[in-house]
Amino acid sequence: MVVSDTLVMDPLLRMILSKAGIENLLPHQKEIIEKLEENGRSLLISAPTSSGKTLPVIWLAGRYVKEGRRVIYAVPSVALVNEKVNELQELLDDLAIVKKVGEEDAWKEANIVCGTFDQLYLYFLKNIDALRNFSLMILDDFHVLYHKKRGFTIEKLVTLALMNNIRIVAMSATIEPLDGIAKWIGGDYLRYGKDARIVPLSYRVLELEKGEDVVDKIREDMKPCIIFCSTKQFAESRAQKLAEKLKSTSLSLFEKQIGKKEKRRLNVQEILGEFDRKGVEITEYEEELAECIAKGVAWHHSDVDRRIRELIEKWYNDGYIDFLFATTTLAYGFNSPTRTVIIADIMRWDPDAKRMEYIPVHEWLQMVGRAGRLGFSEGGVVYTCVRSKEQRNVVESRYHAERIEECESSIIEDDFFRKAILELIYAGMNTDEEIKKFFLNTYYYTRGKSKIRWISPDIEKEIESHVRALYELGFIYPTHAGYKLTDFGKITAEFLQKTYRWYELSELSRLREDIKSRDEIKSSSEAIVITLRHLKPLWLEPSEGEGKNKIDDYFKQKFGRLPEYYEYTAYIVLREWIRGRRIEDIEKDYGRWAIYVRSIAEDLSEALNLFKAIAELEKVKFPEDFDLAVEMVRYGLSSYEIPLIKVKGFGRVRIHNLYVKMREVPIIADRLKQNVDKTIIDTLV
Ligand SMILES: Nc1ncnc2c1ncn2[C@@H]1O[C@H](COP(=O)(O)OP(=O)(O)OP(=O)(O)O)[C@@H](O)[C@H]1O
Ligand SMILES: [Mg+2]
Numbered sequence: 001m002v003v004s005d006t007l008v009m010d011p012l013l014r015m016i017l018s019k020a021g022i023e024n025l026l027p028h029q030k031e032i033i034e035k036l037e038e039n040g041r042s043l044l045i046s047a048p049t050s051s052g053k054t055l056p057v058i059w060l061a062g063r064y065v066k067e068g069r070r071v072i073y074a075v076p077s078v079a080l081v082n083e084k085v086n087e088l089q090e091l092l093d094d095l096a097i098v099k100k101v102g103e104e105d106a107w108k109e110a111n112i113v114c115g116t117f118d119q120l121y122l123y124f125l126k127n128i129d130a131l132r133n134f135s136l137m138i139l140d141d142f143h144v145l146y147h148k149k150r151g152f153t154i155e156k157l158v159t160l161a162l163m164n165n166i167r168i169v170a171m172s173a174t175i176e177p178l179d180g181i182a183k184w185i186g187g188d189y190l191r192y193g194k195d196a197r198i199v200p201l202s203y204r205v206l207e208l209e210k211g212e213d214v215v216d217k218i219r220e221d222m223k224p225c226i227i228f229c230s231t232k233q234f235a236e237s238r239a240q241k242l243a244e245k246l247k248s249t250s251l252s253l254f255e256k257q258i259g260k261k262e263k264r265r266l267n268v269q270e271i272l273g274e275f276d277r278k279g280v281e282i283t284e285y286e287e288e289l290a291e292c293i294a295k296g297v298a299w300h301h302s303d304v305d306r307r308i309r310e311l312i313e314k315w316y317n318d319g320y321i322d323f324l325f326a327t328t329t330l331a332y333g334f335n336s337p338t339r340t341v342i343i344a345d346i347m348r349w350d351p352d353a354k355r356m357e358y359i360p361v362h363e364w365l366q367m368v369g370r371a372g373r374l375g376f377s378e379g380g381v382v383y384t385c386v387r388s389k390e391q392r393n394v395v396e397s398r399y400h401a402e403r404i405e406e407c408e409s410s411i412i413e414d415d416f417f418r419k420a421i422l423e424l425i426y427a428g429m430n431t432d433e434e435i436k437k438f439f440l441n442t443y444y445y446t447r448g449k450s451k452i453r454w455i456s457p458d459i460e461k462e463i464e465s466h467v468r469a470l471y472e473l474g475f476i477y478p479t480h481a482g483y484k485l486t487d488f489g490k491i492t493a494e495f496l497q498k499t500y501r502w503y504e505l506s507e508l509s510r511l512r513e514d515i516k517s518r519d520e521i522k523s524s525s526e527a528i529v530i531t532l533r534h535l536k537p538l539w540l541e542p543s544e545g546e547g548k549n550k551i552d553d554y555f556k557q558k559f560g561r562l563p564e565y566y567e568y569t570a571y572i573v574l575r576e577w578i579r580g581r582r583i584e585d586i587e588k589d590y591g592r593w594a595i596y597v598r599s600i601a602e603d604l605s606e607a608l609n610l611f612k613a614i615a616e617l618e619k620v621k622f623p624e625d626f627d628l629a630v631e632m633v634r635y636g637l638s639s640y641e642i643p644l645i646k647v648k649g650f651g652r653v654r655i656h657n658l659y660v661k662m663r664e665v666p667i668i669a670d671r672l673k674q675n676v677d678k679t680i681i682d683t684l685v
Contacts, residue, residue, distance in 0.1 A: 012062050016091045020055065028196045032056040035190060037063075042168040042187025044142070048197035049173040049369025050335075057138050057169055058091050065096040065111040069135040072166075073114040074157065076141050076150070078306060079313065080333050084140070085114050117150065121157040122497060125427045131164040141332045142170040143362050145181075145407050145443070149502055152410040155443050156420060158185065162441045173369060174362035176404045184446040199372035199379060203400045205392055206342070206383040214344040214385050215241045222340040222381075223322035226330065228367045230348035230359070232301040235325040238344070239299040242323055243292040264319050268294045278307040283651030284582075293321060301327040303599060331366045341371040343384040346391060346399070358394060362404045411444035415504045418466045419496070422475055422485075422505070426493040430482035435463055473509040487617050488512055495610045501537040501603050508610075510534050515614050520621040524629030525574055527615075527622065531607050532566040532573075538604050540569040540596060547590030569600065577601055577636045580656035598636070605634035 013033070017025070025033070032045055033056045047053050061071045075084055081100055088098045092112075099106035101115030101123060107130060115123070117139075124131050139158070145151040161168060168185040175181065182189040206217055214227060215238050229235040266274075271290040272282055280286065286308070292298055298312050298321045309329075315321045317336050324330070343364060350357040364384075372380020384399060386392045397403075410416045424435055439445055439459050467483065470476045475489035485493060492508050511534040521527050532538055542548040542565070551571050555563040563571065576586050577597055586597055608630045615622045623629075631642050636652050644655040662668050 012066065012095075013059055015093065016055065016059055016062065019091045019093065022055070025055070026052055026196070026198065028190075028192045029056050032190060033059055035188070036060045036169065040167055042182075042185040043170075044175075044178060044182045044185060044187065044189040045169070045171040046175060046178055046189060047171070047173060047192035048194060049366065050199060050373045051173070051192065051196040052374055053171045053173075054087070054140070057140075057171065058088060060136070060169065061088065061112055061138060062092045062095055064136050065092065070110075070133055071112045072120060072134050072137040072161075073112055074117050074120050074137065074139045074154075075114070076117060076144050076332050077329070078116060079310060080140070081114050081116055082310070083333075083335075088112055088114065117144065117153045117157055121153045121160070124157065124160050125423055128160065128164075128427060128429070131160060131166065134166055136167045136169065137161045139168065139170040142172040142181075143175045143366065143407075144332070145175065146360065146362055146405075148410050149500075151407075152416055152420075155409060155411065156423070158443070159438060159441045162186065163437060174365045174404055176362075176406050180447060180450055181407070181443070183450070184443045197372075199374055199377060201368060201372050201380045201382050203368070203382050203384070205395055206385045207392070208385050208387050210387075213241070214238060214342060215245065217383075217385075218242060218323065218342070222342070224316065224319070224336070224338050225323050225340040225342065226336075226338050226367075226370055227323065227325045227342045227344050228331065229325055229327060230345035232299075232303055232327055234345065235299040235301050235327055239292050239297050239323070239325040240288070242325075243295040243297040246295045246297070265294060265296060266315065266320050274311055275308060278311065280305050280307050281651055284584075284653050285651075296320070296322040297325070298323075299325045300330050302329050328363065328367070330370065331363065334370050335373050335376065336370065337376040338371045338373065338380065339377055340381045340383065341368050343367060343382070346384060346386070346395065358398070360405055361398055361402065364399050365402060365404070409442065409444035409447050411439075411442060414466065414469070415506070417444075417462070418470055418505055421463070421466055421470060422489065422493055422496075425476055425483045425485055426490070430484065432460075432463070432482075434482075435467075436460060439463060470505070473505055474512060475505065475509070488614065491610065491613045491617070495606070499603060499606060503535055503537055507534050507536060511611070512614050512618070515611065515620055516618045518620055521615060521623065524623050524626055525570075527608060527611050527626065527629070528574065528604070528633065529567070529570050531604065531611050532570050533564075535607055536566075538569055538600055538607065539565050540572060540590075540600060541565055542568045543591035545591050550589065569604075572597060573601060573604065573633060578632050578638060580637055580641065580652065580659070582653060601633050601636055605630045608633060 017023070028047055029052055032047075032053075035043060036056060036059075045053055045056075061073065064071050073084055073088065075081055085098050085100055088096065092098070096111040097109055098112045098114060099110035101113060101119040106113050107123075107127075137158075139154065142154070145154050158168060162185065168187065170181075170185065178189040178191055206214075208214065208217070218225070218227070227238065229238060268287075268290045271293050272286065275282055275286055275290070289298065289304070289308070293312070293315065298316070300309055300312050304312075312321065312324070313334070313336070316324050345359075346364070347356045347358055349355075368382040371382055384395045386395055411420060420438070421435060424430065424438055429435065429438065436459060445459060467476070471478070474486060475492060476483045476485055492505070496503065511531065514530055514534060515521075521530070542551065548568075551568055552562055554571065555561060555567065572586065572590060576589075583598060608626075612622060612626055612630075625639075628639055628642065632639060635642065635645055637645070637655060638659075641655050641659045644658065647655075
């Protein structure tokens with residue numbers, strides 16, 4: 001196509017290109033820029049991974065700033081926020097003040113505010129008027145809309161923007177239906193196919209025999225390589241297995257090549273030193289990870305401390321790490337010199353459907369798109385592991401054919417619909433009119449209209465029924481000036497904003513009813529059991545085997561019956577976690593799910609704070625040592641050990657070991673005996 005002269009001459013574009021060290025725009029990049037320049041309409045850009053979608057929108061952001069208008073830049077993760085802020089700052093130089101959500105004066109003075117979808121939604125929910133100061137919202141990695149929970153946030157964020165007539169520019173390599181989504185954002189779309197990916201990817205299938213693991217198939221010539229795993233545990237255990245293999249098999253291809261040739265390695269002390277410099281507390285977990293990294297292998301998932309993740313990404317980019325085992329946390333937007341991507345698992349457990357499901361095609365495409373990045377490598381190879389003939393067929397007919405599914409709105413589900421209303425009322429958009437205006441701007445509404453053309457959805461009626469449900473569940477009540485939150489509604493709305501776990505409104509309402517029906521909560525363990533009974537997302541469902549039998553036996557002996565689901569969590573939290581059992585031992589004893597204990601415990605402690613707030617609201621007496629119990633659950637320590645968390649650099653295991661050792665010292669043991677209520681620290685001083 002012929003590029004207009006004005007475009008070539010545009011000084012802003014020239015500045016960006018020279019700062020990026022890019023000589024020429026790719027044809028589709030030119031087209032995108034021209035389209036963006038053409039009018040002020042919203043635009044959905046669909047172009048393959050690694051096709052350089054960022055550059056045109058950075059140019060647009062710069063253009064807006066030049067005209068004195070302000071821009072929001074939304075991305076899925078904090079890591080990407082950091083990356084985008086750096087990129088924007090570098091390319092736009094002193095033209096724009098770029099700030100992250102949460103940074104001082106970001107909302108007051110920045111020309112471009114960068115944040116995650118969550119951060120931005122929460123901010124605008126509470127400060128809806130602030131949206132009027134912005135003219136453009138750029139949404140990167142828009143396919144997150146597929147994700148039930150995070151997609152819900154994006155949908156609400158975009159809806160608020162649409163209500164305020166803000167121009168939307170969204171991009172993704174993998175989203176459908178383009179026309180439907182473009183209609184929702186009130187704009188156009190551009191679609192580019194495979195040709196727009198300059199660095200080609202070749203797709204291959206990797207067959208695994210029974211008993212064979214992906215680690216057995218990893219070869220030296222694949223590096224740098226990302227191996228995507230379906231669970232965090234897989235990422236960790238496979239990384240450790242590979243690291244172990246690199247150590248033990250002296251005759252392997254690995255040893256010969258890695259051992260002798262390039263030893264671009266960090267040693268354990270250097271690695272731990274870097275963790276420490278970032279302010280990360282070093283526990284056994286970090287030590288094990290460091291051991292792995294020293295061999296050029298690492299794992300990366302959402303439970304790994306964010307500061308460590310950033311280091312891992314950097315070391316991977318710098319060639320200190322060759323094999324990176326990751327979950328979807330690394331699937332979006334990540335630029336690196338990756339040569340090979342291996343998809344280790346194409347099926348994963350779907351907790352809602354309660355069965356194994358194939359991962360969606362759009363997600364697969366994002367993961368494989370991490371290979372062969374423009375400017376980093378000449379080509380990319382993608383291996384997808386299959387464990388049966390059926391899986392091979394699916395890979396070939398669905399994934400390799402890139403048959404992307406259509407995206408649905410999460411608001412289809414009642415609980416989502418209701419939560420959206422609850423949040424609107426929380427934010428003061430509390431009249432029927434305001435609520436209706438919001439829903440008319442959702443993807444849910446546009447999608448509904450396009451799917452069932454012959455009946456137009458009666459949004460008023462739907463809102464009415466969900467408002468009634470919220471009233472019946474005790475969250476809201478009507479007044480002449482619109483709906484108001486009850487006290488319970490208010491604490492719930494705030495609790496939900498702080499947690500990533502998905503509690504249904506009906507569960508929370510039942511928890512309240514249960515607390516309300518009592519005069520007194522006798523012990524903290526009773527509160528734990530009640531909380532767990534109602535809040536399903538905190539259940540550690542039993543796996544088959546030893547651990548299950550152990551808990552079953554305990555219940556049979558003590559209560560003459562088998563435990564209910566929630567009681568498995570209660571047992572582990574109360575008998576093993578609080579008593580300082582090592583997490584690895586808990587895992588060994590209780591099977592696949594024990595690794596989740598740490599995050600379950602943290603969220604349970606938050607839920608216990610909610611429990612306390614409800615009990616206070618309902619004037620139900622609860623034990624005095626409740627706050628201490630909450631801390632014990634959070635840290636996995638006994639009451640005696642809790643004060644030791646104040647010692648810097650001490651994690652759970654170290655504290656527990658120290659405590660055990662201290663108890664062995666006769667003089668301390670003596671004092672402890674005399675002062676049964678005192679903690680070790682009190683005893684010592
Ligand atoms: N015209 C160009 N010539 C050479 N390199 C380019 C060009 N445009 C962009 N790049 C580089 O290509 C890489 C990938 O670009 P970018 O991150 O924008 O991809 P993307 O389309 O957003 O991919 P994804 O969908 O995976 O996020 C970046 O490192 C970028 O600097
Ligand atoms: Mg991108």
